[in-house]
Amino acid sequence: MTHATRGHEIGGWADTRKRLRxxxxxxxxxxxxxxxxxxxxxxxxxxxxxxxxxxAVYRPVTGHxxxxxxxxxxxxxxxxxxxxxxxxxxxxxxxxxxxxxxVAIAVALSAGTIGLVVGAxxxxxxxxxxxxxxxxxxxxxxxxxxxxxxxxxxxxxxxxFELGLLYGLFAGLGPAAIVVRSRALAIMEKPFIDAARSVxxxxxxxxxxxxxxAVAPHVAVVTLGSVVGALVTQGFVxxxxxxxxxxxxxxxxxxxxxxxxxxxxxxxxxxxxxxALGISLLASSFYMMSAGLRQVIDPRQTRRxx
Amino acid sequence: xxxxxxxxxWFWTMIRFVSRRALWGLVTLALLVSFAFIAVNLxxxxxxxxxxxxxxxxxxxxxxxxxxxRPLWVRxxxxxxxxxxxxxxxxxxxxxxxxxxxxxxxxxxxxxxxGGVVAYLLGEWLGRLVAWSRSRVLTAxxxxxxxxxxxxxxPWLIFLLTYFVGDRxxxxxxxxxxxxxxxxxxxxxxxxxxxxxxLVAFITGIALRGWARRNQRRALGLLAIPAGxxxxxxxxxxxxxWTDAVDQMLWPSALTAMLALILIAFGESxxxxxxxxxxxxxxxxxxxxxxxxxxxxxxxxxxxAPNAVLPTLSxxxxxxxxxxxxLVIIExxxxxxxxxxxxxxxxxxxxxxxxxxxxxxxxVIGLVLRIALDIVQAIIDPRIIRADGEPS
Numbered sequence: 001m002t003h004a005t006r007g008h009e010i011g012g013w014a015d016t017r018k019r020l021r022x023x024x025x026x027x028x029x030x031x032x033x034x035x036x037x038x039x040x041x042x043x044x045x046x047x048x049x050x051x052x053x054x055x056a057v058y059r060p061v062t063g064h065x066x067x068x069x070x071x072x073x074x075x076x077x078x079x080x081x082x083x084x085x086x087x088x089x090x091x092x093x094x095x096x097x098x099x100x101x102x103v104a105i106a107v108a109l110s111a112g113t114i115g116l117v118v119g120a121x122x123x124x125x126x127x128x129x130x131x132x133x134x135x136x137x138x139x140x141x142x143x144x145x146x147x148x149x150x151x152x153x154x155x156x157x158x159x160x161f162e163l164g165l166l167y168g169l170f171a172g173l174g175p176a177a178i179v180v181r182s183r184a185l186a187i188m189e190k191p192f193i194d195a196a197r198s199v200x201x202x203x204x205x206x207x208x209x210x211x212x213x214a215v216a217p218h219v220a221v222v223t224l225g226s227v228v229g230a231l232v233t234q235g236f237v238x239x240x241x242x243x244x245x246x247x248x249x250x251x252x253x254x255x256x257x258x259x260x261x262x263x264x265x266x267x268x269x270x271x272x273x274x275x276a277l278g279i280s281l282l283a284s285s286f287y288m289m290s291a292g293l294r295q296v297i298d299p300r301q302t303r304r305x306x
Numbered sequence: 307x308x309x310x311x312x313x314x315x316w317f318w319t320m321i322r323f324v325s326r327r328a329l330w331g332l333v334t335l336a337l338l339v340s341f342a343f344i345a346v347n348l349x350x351x352x353x354x355x356x357x358x359x360x361x362x363x364x365x366x367x368x369x370x371x372x373x374x375x376r377p378l379w380v381r382x383x384x385x386x387x388x389x390x391x392x393x394x395x396x397x398x399x400x401x402x403x404x405x406x407x408x409x410x411x412x413x414x415x416x417x418x419x420x421g422g423v424v425a426y427l428l429g430e431w432l433g434r435l436v437a438w439s440r441s442r443v444l445t446a447x448x449x450x451x452x453x454x455x456x457x458x459x460x461p462w463l464i465f466l467l468t469y470f471v472g473d474r475x476x477x478x479x480x481x482x483x484x485x486x487x488x489x490x491x492x493x494x495x496x497x498x499x500x501x502x503x504x505l506v507a508f509i510t511g512i513a514l515r516g517w518a519r520r521n522q523r524r525a526l527g528l529l530a531i532p533a534g535x536x537x538x539x540x541x542x543x544x545x546x547x548w549t550d551a552v553d554q555m556l557w558p559s560a561l562t563a564m565l566a567l568i569l570i571a572f573g574e575s576x577x578x579x580x581x582x583x584x585x586x587x588x589x590x591x592x593x594x595x596x597x598x599x600x601x602x603x604x605x606x607x608x609x610x611a612p613n614a615v616l617p618t619l620s621x622x623x624x625x626x627x628x629x630x631x632x633l634v635i636i637e638x639x640x641x642x643x644x645x646x647x648x649x650x651x652x653x654x655x656x657x658x659x660x661x662x663x664x665x666x667x668x669x670v671i672g673l674v675l676r677i678a679l680d681i682v683q684a685i686i687d688p689r690i691i692r693a694d695g696e697p698s
Contacts, residue, residue, distance in 0.1 A: 025449060139337035141624070142669040143345075144631035147649070151661060152349045154653045175624075228457050229628060235459050236635050242653070253461060267469070276462030283457035291453070291577065298581070 016217050019296045026292025032285035036278075040097040051091070060095035061247055063087045071256075071268035081270030083252070084259035093274045096249040099160040099238075100231060100282060106164025107171065107230040112223040114169060115176025119219070120211050122177075123184030124203065134181070141174035145226065146233040153237045160248075163237075164230060171226035179222050183215045217297045224290035228283045235279040249275045316688070323684055327677050335666075335673060339389055342665040343382055350656050372398060385662075394663040398656075403663040406648060411667065412497035413644035417560055418633055418671075419501035421567035423508045426622050427531070429572040430615065433579025437587070438606050448580065452573025460632070461639040463566050468640075472562070479556050484549075492557040493644075496550045500542075507538035509678050512619065516686030519612050528607070559642040566636045571622075571629060578621050582614025616683065623679040627672040 020026050043060070051058040057065045064086040065078070073081045080089035118137070122130040145167045152158055152166050187193065187210065196206050238250025252275030256268045369375050373384070388395050394403040436448045455463075467475075479486065511534030518527035542548045555561065586592070587610060595605045637646030645664060652660035 024446075025453075135333060135337060139334045139341060142334070142338050142627050142672045143341055143665065144627040144668065146628070146631040147634065147665060147668070148345060148349075150634075150649075151346060151653055154350060154656070229632075232457065232459060232632075233635070236461070236638075239459075239461050240638070240650070250459075253459065257461075257465065272462065272465070276459045276465075279459045280454060280457050280462070284453045287453055287457050295581065298585070 016293075016296055020293065023292040023296050025288045025295065029285045029288025029290075029292060032281055033289070036097060036282045036285065037101070039094050040101050043091065043094040043098075046091070046094070058088045058091045060087070060091050063091060071260075071265055071271060073270055080274050081268075083256050083271035084263050084265045084268050085255070089252070089271050089274045092247075092252050092271075093249065093278055096238075096247055096252055096275070097278065097282075099248045100234060100279070102160040103164040103167070103230055103234045104227050104282070104286065106161045107168040107227050108223050110165045110168025111172040111176050111226050112168075112219055114172025115180050115219050115222060116212065116215065118173060118177040119180025120184050120207060120215060123181050123188055124207055124211060130181075133177070137174055137177045137181070140170055141178065143170055143174070145170040145174075146229055149230065149233045150237060150242075154242055160234065163234070167230045167233070168223075168226070171223075171230075175226065176219055176222040180215050180219050183218045184211055187211055187214045217293060221290050221294045221297070224286045224293065227286040228290070231279060231283040231286070235275075249278045251275075252278075319688070320681075320684065324677075324681055327680055331673050331677050335669060336386070336390070338669045338673075339662070339666050340382065340386065342662050342669070343385055344378065346658055346661050346665070347378060347381070350653075350658055350661070389666070394666065395659050397659045403659050406660050407645075407663050407667060409493065410644045410648050412493045412495070412501070413560060413642065414630075414633060414637065414646070415501040415671070416492070416497040416554060417564050417567060417637070417642070417644070418630060419504045420555060421564045421633075422571065422622070422626075422629060423504055424564075425568045425571035426575050426618075428568065429575030429577075430579050430611075430618060432572075433576040433618070434583055434606065434611050434614075436576070437580040437583035438602075438610075440584075445580070448576060452576050455569050456573045458570060460566060460570070460635045463569065464562060464636065464639040467562050467565055471565075472558075475561050475565075476558050478561070479558070482552055482556055484553050484556060487557055492554040492560050496547055497554050499547065500551050500554060503538050503541070504535075505675075507534040509682060510534050512615075513682045513685045516612070516615075516682065519608075520686065524608055527612075557642075559640050560644075563633070563636050563640040563642045563644075566640065567629070567633055570632060570636075574625070575618050575622055579614055579618045582617050583610055586610045586613050616686065619682070620679060623675050626675050627668055630668045630671065 047055060047058065057063050065082055065088065066086065068075075068082070068086075071082055071084045071086075072078065075081065078088050078090065080093065083089055083092065118133055122133040148170055149163055149167045152163055158166070193206060193210060196210060201209075235248065235250040235253070238248035239254045241251070241254065253272060256271035256275065259265070260268055373381065376384075385395060394407070397403050397406060432448065436444050508531070511531035514534070515527050515530035518524070518530060539548070542551050555564070583606075592605060592610060595609055634646040634649050637644045638650055645667075648660065649664050651657075652664070
């Protein structure tokens with residue numbers, strides 16, 4: 001009996017995964033994300049190998065190349081050029097990607113978990129608990145996580161990971177919980193839930209084996225979408241210089257803009273673009289995965305074609 | 307359904323529905339302000355001394371003066387007691403929070419209203435065209451552009467706008483025969499009139515269009531939104547405030563912020579509209595309409611598009627708080643003096659009451675627009691009103 005149960009599970013992911021592979025947007029997003037993940041880990045490796053002849057030039061914050069005119073465009077020694085202070089942009093960018101990734105991971109973790117727990121439990125238990133949680137979600141949805149992120153970053157006590165957890169708390173209690181709840185309510189009406197109950201399925205079994213797999217893709221859509229806002233906000237916090245972490249992609253943009261004004265150099269396009277496009281492309285990879293996943297799970301897309 | 311039940315019944319159902327929504331909105335607002343109060347106080351506990359420029363030995367005394375030595379829940383009760391009477395309290399430096407917020411609010415609301423409405427209309431139009439063309443190239447290009455713009459880093463976008471079209475934007479003012487700007491930002495009552503009038507004209511237009519299509523009045527449906535906007539413009543001309551309104555909109559920094567908001571926001575509504583239209587195109591009624599040899603334009607605008615509009619609208623309206631917080635970031639990057647600068651000043655100086663006041667105002671705007679959306683949906687499709695008056 002225990003082995004036969006597998007056939008009765010509703011695997012939301014099983015066929016979603018198959019269709020995801022055919023969705024161009026999701027694949028493109030995942031590819032971009034992989035490229036950035038490699039870039040984020042490549043800094044110490046490059047420092048130890050390619051840049052080991054002259055590590056001082058490529059040090060992310062204090063490095064300086066005095067042999068060329070700065071800022072410079074892409075060259076063999078500096079693949080992404082140098083910024084107005086003569087620092088290697090590739091080194092700054094790969095170094096600055098780390099806090100950005102930390103924020104993304106933290107937001108995805110907390111928004112996903114909180115959304116799943118709150119949404120699924122209120123759909124499962126209904127009643128007064130559900131009504132209270134729905135009201136809370138309705139209120140939190142009006143409380144924009146980016147503003148809370150900006151406020152929390154002021155004290156300088158919270159690092160990127162904690163700030164991401166905080167962003168995810170608001171995104172999870174608000175939009176994620178609302179989406180999960182409405183999907184889970186629809187699932188709870190399905191006959192297989194009654195069937196599971198009548199053969200003695202415990203609440204825990206029903207939640208973990210029927211409810212969660214069915215709502216998982218939906219919570220992933222919202223969670224990935226909220227990472228987009230978190231990354232842009234994180235970049236902006238670095239740009240303003242109010243966060244604890246001072247060597248992010250946002251700083252790269254800010255420094256390029258302000259040193260250009262002070263030193264009256266030309267516009268340091270490579271430094272500007274590395275920072276700004278780094279933030280945008282990484283954020284857009286999450287958006288593309290979210291949008292692709294949404295297309296895949298939208299029942300209207302899977303109907304017959306004319 | 308047409309002819310089913312009298313207008314009177316419908317009217318009273320709507321009144322009941324609207325009042326229930328308003329009541330629900332007040333509860334939500336109270337919850338929102340409570341969360342904001344507690345969260346902001348926990349995140350920025352004693353930073354007020356920074357804003358006042360005080361030394362640490364004075365801090366205890368000032369805490370007592372400001373009543374910050376009381377426990378958090380007592381302060382919360384006190385704040386809520388003032389809030390329910392429409393009072394946002396006093397900032398730490400002794401001024402009314404409302405007077406702080408009222409002066410920059412019109413600018414933000416104007417940029418938000420103009421930018422939001424233009425972004426929506428642009429997105430709806432482009433999404434419809436792209437989906438109808440069935441062109442793979444156009445679909446891929448529109449996806450790429452809207453995804454890149456949606457996740458663009460605002461300071462970078464503003465930089466590009468100023469670098470490439472900044473001079474042109476400044477020229478627009480002289481072409482319109484306006485004086486060069488003197489202050490830092492537009493504002494004042496005319497901005498509020500512009501924003502609220504535009505939003506009301508737009509929402510009325512949308513509701514009228516939906517109602518007209520439901521009741522088979524196709525000409526009215528096609529003309530509803532253009533007529534609403536034109537009527538509003540005519541109202542401005544007749545009341546003699548047209549020049550003032552144009553002056554407000556062509557303020558260089560505000561115009562840059564507006565353009566950035568449009569660029570960031572339109573992609574989302576285009577993607578939703580495109581997905582909606584291409585899903586609807588597979589329906590049987592499209593085949594029927596084609597079989598009747600109706601013109602393609604009529605099938606697209608009269609049959610398919612209306613069914614894809616509601617999801618697009620609801621996506622736009624539910625993302626209003628996010629749009630406004632994005633606008634805060636945009637304003638700060640473009641150097642427009644508005645709510646964004648006030649918010650940043652309040653964070654920098656740890657002036658908690660101002661921060662809570664701004665969050666409350668953003669919440670009120672979001673809430674009002676959401677209730678407006680619910681009402682519009684109920685007018686377009688009365689089936690969504692359940693027996694208990696909650697939208698399903």
